Amino acid sequence: MQEADIPTCHDKHVSLVEVDVDSNGGGELIGHGGMSISIVSPQLQYLDVVDCTSLVCLDLSLCQSDCHITLQNCPSLQRIHVPHHGSGAVIHFDSGHHMPSLQVEGWVELFDACWSSGQFSANSAGAPWQGVWVSHHLKDISQAFLSRKAECWIILSPATPHLVIDAPQVRFCYLSGGNQLETLSIVSLSSQLPQIEAQALPELRSVDIHSPTTSLYLRDCHSLTLLSGSVTDLHLSHVAQRADTLRIAMTSERLMLCHSKVEALDINEPTELSVLHCPSLKKVTLAPMTTVQCEGAVPESLLGVATVVVDESMVKSLVSAYPQYPDVIMVKLAKLIPSMSPSAPCVKALQLLQQLSELGAPLEQLWKIRLDLSAMHLAFRTKRRRDSTSKTAVALSHWKWQLPDDLCREGWQSDYQLWANCAPVVPEAFYYRHAMVRACANKPDGLAMQAVVYAMARHSDLTHNDELDLWCEVMDVMSAKEPLRAVNWASQARMLSARYGRYQRLDRAYLAACEQLLHLKDLVDVLVRIGCHHPEIRACLLNIAQRPWYWREERCDDAREADHYRAKAIALAISRAV
16 A cells, blocks of 8 residues: 555544434434544444445544444545543444555554454553554555554555564554565564564564564464564464474563464473464474473473373363273373373373273383373472482382362372272382382371271272281381371271271271370270270270370370279270170
8 A cells, every 4th residue: 555644634624513312322423425524422422334435534532532433334434533531442343345444543442343355353451552553555664654653553464575663652563464474573662561463474484573572472374484582472373384393582481382283393492381282293392491381282392391281071081082992092191191290180190090990901001100190290399300210219209299179189099099909910009008108107197198098998898908908007107106196097097997897907006006196085985986895995995994094194184084084994894795
């Protein structure tokens, strides 16, 4: 488009029009033949302008500051004036068969337009622009354009291979359409949170930004190969379909790549990278200190590095597909699950592994995947760098998970069940019980102990010997602890009383732990719950009475209470068995 002066609403005769305003502040202007029209209805807030084919300038500066304007079949329109105060005008423009070309003066909150072959929408997100300039088939940006103080530029189908924007007043720049633009250079923009958005530029190959920019959004730029400069947020969607490698030599705090078919990604500067549903991406080169989050397919080069977000539907689909494609599923899981190391994905990973063990998946492979997951999970929370061997050693010697509070029980129980299934056939899992015992002993009121106690409470005839050995070791360790130091042991001991009598060796260890750790009141209560008809329970009650006085007083609040429970223990021990 050749540069021409856009007339103002005061260049020619101005028609002063008073629009009838309804109770909602709305009015309409239909078929008016004037070229320059000034609306003089102060209460007008909503205006429909239709079939004003000669209209060149529309002045609404006397209307409400947040006026909403809808324009249709106004092919000659070149300038709109809206109030220079308030929250900004909202303008909807249907330009028919031609792309719009006009200038808006005043505060604008939102401007959108549509025509027979396209559309766009620009939203100030609550910070209205001081003016909007819309142009199409632009060959260059002359001084005449720069003299306009519009803070929002909308450039449609630029007709130049290299566009340079040097506009210190511009806060928002939107480019869209056309097959000619190959290079975009931003020399300067406003310092007030500037934004650049470019869509549907299939030949755009490079973007170079020399001005600090808040955000850069690129969509449907299929030939994109190079980005350079500096932004705060970089959002790339459906880009680089025609390029083998996308090189990002741009400094950014956050970078999102989504729904793109690029095969290789080269990032030169550290950033927070999010990769969403890019199944063609095979190779990723990252700068040091880059953090990665993936959703959907995960490139092999990011496995062990990226945080993988997996929703519940994906977990269920993998589990349901295992019986039909066991080998394929296991190969995928071996790469996928270790990357699910952060808290919430880790719970789903443990549940998935446990379910697969129930479906007959190879336990050796499941245990290896579980160790890799644990290694990544623990390494994720330490600042010291470790090699892979050291990470695996830590995973083998620690039973520890940092899981969300609302999901911790599900995660710990799934992991425990996985161990119970693997221990009989996997030597590493069998010896891992030592790490589990240490975890319970080091924190008797912790989640590890809660998982073991819950498993003990579900003791049945099908319980495997490895579980029984683990429980006995945990009880033996607990019985050696100082009295009254296990905060939640009373409630746990009451829970375990229901399983008493199913395994003699465990019963003895359990009673020894209760006798050592419980307050005398709680100990007597647990023994009564089990039943005084058991000979060993009566023996335990008599033992309470025969202990030295200081042993009882150590487990009571005072000497009087100690004497009371000594007498009660004697009475229960000699009472007739029920």
